[in-house]
Amino acid sequence: METLRKRRGTGRVTLADVAKSAGVGAMTVSRALRTPEQVSEKLRDKIQLVVEELGYIPNQAAGALASGKSDSIALILPSFADKVCSNFIPSFQEILNQAGYQLVIGYSNYSITQEEQLLSTLLANNPAAVVLFGSEHSAQTVKLLKNSQAAILELAEINELCIDLNVGIDHYQSSKEMTRHLIKQGFQKIAFVGARSEQSILRKQLRGWQAAMLENYLAPDHFLTSNDEPNIELGCEGVAKLLLQQPDLDALICSHEEIAMGALFECQRRVLQIPKDIALTCLDGSTFSEKCIPRLTSIEINYAKMAGKAARLLLQRLTGQDQNLLKQIDIGFKLCERASS
Amino acid sequence: METLRKRRGTGRVTLADVAKSAGVGAMTVSRALRTPEQVSEKLRDKIQLVVEELGYIPNQAAGALASGKSDSIALILPSFADKVCSNFIPSFQEILNQAGYQLVIGYSNYSITQEEQLLSTLLANNPAAVVLFGSEHSAQTVKLLKNSQAAILELAEINELCIDLNVGIDHYQSSKEMTRHLIKQGFQKIAFVGARSEQSILRKQLRGWQAAMLENYLAPDHFLTSNDEPNIELGCEGVAKLLLQQPDLDALICSHEEIAMGALFECQRRVLQIPKDIALTCLDGSTFSEKCIPRLTSIEINYAKMAGKAARLLLQRLTGQDQNLLKQIDIGFKLCERASS
DNA sequence: CACACATTTGGTAGCGCTATCAGGTAGCGC
DNA sequence: GCGCTACCTGATAGCGCTACCAAATGTGTG
Structure with a gap:
């Protein structure tokens, strides 16, 4: 009974x-x-x-509990607006899914506090790996990561002090190369507009621009940065303000394509010819740069390639085939010279 | 021993x-x-x-196993390029996180087969809810969903046949309203360019445009659709092809902002004045439409609002406070009249 | 002080799965 | 036939947590 x-x-x-x-x-x-x-x-x-x-x-919960392993991979994304999202994640997820892993995505909004909080929630899932963007984390985050059994992958920028695995590009070099290109084309009064000024990526880009200017005896005096997300507004504002500071400005480097968009519109509004009156370039170009009028010279980063390399590196680590393997991969970048310079 | x-x-x-x-x-x-x-x-x-x-x-796995409940919510995203991603997900995730839920995101690439496969993987986590975009799913998907205990939320479009909860907008109406606006402004030869032609959203938008044309005794004869993701290329191509078909074309409605971008560039290339020679509008405008030159008349959808309503509806359902509640919410849209029409 | 009643605490028995080991079966050489 | 390995299969005992009861403690009433 x-x-x-x-x-x-x-x-x-x-x-x-x-x-x-x-x-x-x-x-x-x-x-x-x-x-x-x-x-x-x-x-x-x-x-x-x-x-x-x-x-x-x-029932995965039961499986995870019994085996002590889990097939989830935690990914903390700083922004959904970024190209990272549209270009990187799909490829990354596809490869990991095929290997039987599940992505669990959190959103930190570029706040290391939120990153830390998210991380401690996500670690409750006992993930096989944790994937982070950028190289800046709170001390507690680093401690949590080191205490966890999970593999750690840091993305987006090459970082000497990476915790474990690291795949990204060298933003100092990309910015330097862009600046050198402009100088080679004969531009001299080159200014810089950048967003997310508190992120180390932007700091590296600024340093790259400065280095290239200085090595050519030019003054890297004029730049505008904002800590917001990159947006069109900032590009408009950049052209306006920098032209006030330096009326004979002849070239502008934008950290993001959105900014370049705004700059382009502002130049149209002012009937400035590109590149005759002013050259316009950006450091993360994609379709807009390739299609707008005039087409913009830009640094292009192959996020799908980055995803592939990152996913494979991570899988090797997770299957323990990573003994004598590079833990750090530089994806490189491509400088696409187009009509705007 | x-x-x-x-x-x-x-x-x-x-x-x-x-x-x-x-x-x-x-x-x-x-x-x-x-x-x-x-x-x-x-x-x-x-x-x-x-x-x-x-x-x-x-250890969440243990908790989930013991309680039979789980705090994970599965979200299947058809595309990461969409505005949905950058505008909807952050707000949605934030509210759910605060209520103690974790988003697990999968990517279906607008394929209902992939959606089905993803779903069966995600269901192994025994999620508290499943969130899907669009209203088109395979029969097996619907079966899996109905068998699962999870709450189901379908997003993006209002759908009479929704399985459970549904939050979205009426794309038929938005397109119709845009067309009426153009007609009211005196435009008559109005063409349509759309992407993702196999999605029901686009079909509804086409029907809305056709209905508005017909009710004004105009012929909705000229349109161009592609099943690809919306991109700039399609906009360029649209202007070129439609102008060949109908040289006195005086207005163009684009389903997506990216297409409108391309159309704008193509018009610039052809030295067509907007809106004097041709009006240009789009059905999912955001910052680009608001900032480009000329600024584009567009339908704007408040994805953050959609996220808030959707998240709260879902939470009510998950806490069982949904007895006498609407299961379907129409978010509405805003027609922003700007310089391009 | 006995009693009902509410509140707080802890023991026990699973949740559904997998690691481990023991047992069974087959194949092979002597 | 016997011993031996190689392979396949299944019983058992957890994984770490929570639902469910039962016991313990406090509280107010007659």
Whole structure:
């Protein structure tokens, strides 16, 4: 009478149900699904049939608990507006999914405090790996990461002090190269407009621009930065303010394409010819730079390639094939010379 | 001697460790963390202290297994390039995080097959809810969803046949209203360029345009669609091809801002004046439409608002306060009349 | 002081799965 | 046939947590 009082099962089909229905042991079913090669073909087929018939979906929580492993990879994204999102994540996720991992994405809005808080929530899932953007983290974040068993991957910029794995590009070099290109083209009064001024990426870009200017005996005096997200407004404002500071300005480097958009519109409004009156370039170009009028000289970063390299590096680490492997990969960049310079 | 041979614990601090160290029972610790009001203040404080001291992080897998509930919400995103991503997800995630839920994001690339596959993977996590974009799903997807205990939320478009909850806008109406606006402004030869032609959103937009044209005795004959993602190229191509078909074309509606960008550039290239020679509008405007030259008349959708309404609706459902509640919310849209028409 | 009642605490028995090991079966050489 | 390895299969004992009861403690009433 007092039989099933204590049951609180979810009603879902369980591994045991499959086992009973197939007339085999539970372990055999478990193996048939995870390591099929360890099960005879006969049983494997029979089990597969029952699985489909019953619509069995494994309970990952139980699996994770029993094995102490998990197939989730935590990714903390600083911004959804970035190109990273549209170009990087799809490729990255695809490769990881194929290897059986699940991305769990959090959003930090470029705040290291939020990053830290998110991280401690995400670590409760016991993820196999944690993927972060940028190289700036709170001390507590670094401590949490080092205490966790998870593999750590830092993306977006090459960082000497990376915790574990690191895939990215050298923003100092890219900015320097862009500046050198402009100088080679004969431009001399080169200004810089950048967003997210508190991020180390922008600081590196600024230093790259300054270095290239100085090595050519030019003064890197005029620049405008904002700590906001890159936007069109900043580009408009940049052209306006910098032209006031330096009326004979002849070139402008924008850290982001959105800024370059704004700058382009502002130049149109002022009937400034590009590149005759002023050259316009950006450091993270994609389709807009390639298609607008005039087409903009820009640094292009292959985020899909970055995703591929990053995912594969991470997988090697997760499968323990990373003994004698580079832990840091520089993706490089391409300077696309176009009509705007 | 044969004591600890069988241990395979992860080495992490567990709830039992905290309980022992605090000198209380495990259940009391569990309650102190999840339902503090059920524990006396004295014990609560003592436990909190020990938790911090030991750096205890709860194991969610175990919790989910024991309670049969999970705090993960699966979100299947069709595209990362969309505005949905940058505007919707941050707000949506923030509200859900605050309520203690975790977003697990998958990427379907607008393929209902991939959506189905992703879904079955994500359901293994036993999510509290599943959030999908669009209204088109495979039969198997619908079956999986209905079998699962999870709450279902369909986003982006209002859909009569929604499975459960539904928050979105009426794309038929928005397109119709835009067309009416153009007609009211005196434009008559109005063409349409749209991307993702196999999605029902675009089909509704096309029908809205057609309906508005017909009710004004105008022929909705000229349009160009592509099943690709919206891009600048399509806008350029649209202007070129439609102008060939109909040289006296006087207005163009673009389904996406990217297309409008391309159209704008192509018009500049052809030295067509906007709106004197041709009006240009789009159905999902944001900053570009607002800032480019001339500024584009566009339909604006408040994705942050959509996120707020959707998240709150979902939370009500998850806490069971949804008995006499609307299951479907129309977010509405705003027609921003600007210089381009 | 006995009693009902509310509040706080802890023991126990799972949740559904996998690691581990023991048992069974088959194949092979002597 | 026997011993030996190689392989396949299943019983058992947890993984760390929470639902469910039961016990303990406090509180107010007659």
